[in-house]
Amino acid sequence: MRFLATLGVLSWSAAQTLAAYNLVQSFSGSNFFEGWDFFDGFDNTTNGDVNFLSEADADASKLTFVNDAGRAIIKVDNTTFVPFNLKRNSVSPRL
Ligand SMILES: *[C@@H]1O[C@H](CO)[C@@H](O)[C@H](O)[C@H]1NC(C)=O
Ligand SMILES: *[C@@H]1O[C@H](CO)[C@@H](O)[C@H](O)[C@H]1NC(C)=O
Numbered sequence: 462m463r464f465l466a467t468l469g470v471l472s473w474s475a476a477q478t479l480a481a482y483n484l485v486q487s488f489s490g491s492n493f494f495e496g497w498d499f500f501d502g503f504d505n506t507t508n509g510d511v512n513f514l515s516e517a518d519a520d521a522s523k524l525t526f527v528n529d530a531g532r533a534i535i536k537v538d539n540t541t542f543v544p545f546n547l548k549r550n551s552v553s554p555r556l
Contacts, residue, residue: 493533494525500553511551519552 488496499516519525525535535552543549 488533490531491527493527494520494554497554497556499525500555503548504553510548512548513553514550516554518550519554522550524550524552525554 486496488494494516497516499519500513501515501518503512514522514524516525522538523536524538525533527533535554538550541549
């Protein structure tokens with residue numbers, strides 16, 4: 462009984478906390494990537510061994526997509542052979 466009373470207080474607190482926030486943006490399903498900024502090009506602040514793709518190129522390369530199950534996929538390019546000293550394509554979607 463004491464456990465149930467404690468659980469009741471916790472549930473009430475959680476509800477109070479949730480009420481303090483309003484949903485301002487939602488990303489889901491087939492529109493998941495709408496509204497993201499895709500950093501495009503070479504990032505000279507990190508000097509990494511990657512070249513970031515635009516949203517169109519990321520989509521065309523299937524590095525970002527929404528699969529048939531409605532899940533957003535962000536993946537690495539694990540199929541392209543990249544010669545020594547060249548940069549692998551990658552994605553950097555940002556909000
Ligand atoms: C990175 O590139 C930007 C845009 O070309 C340039 O303004 C900036 O000075 C560069 N930063 C470094 C650290 O090279
Ligand atoms: C690349 O990654 C995908 C997703 O994890 C996997 O299904 C596939 O087998 C991988 N391909 C190679 C060549 O490792």
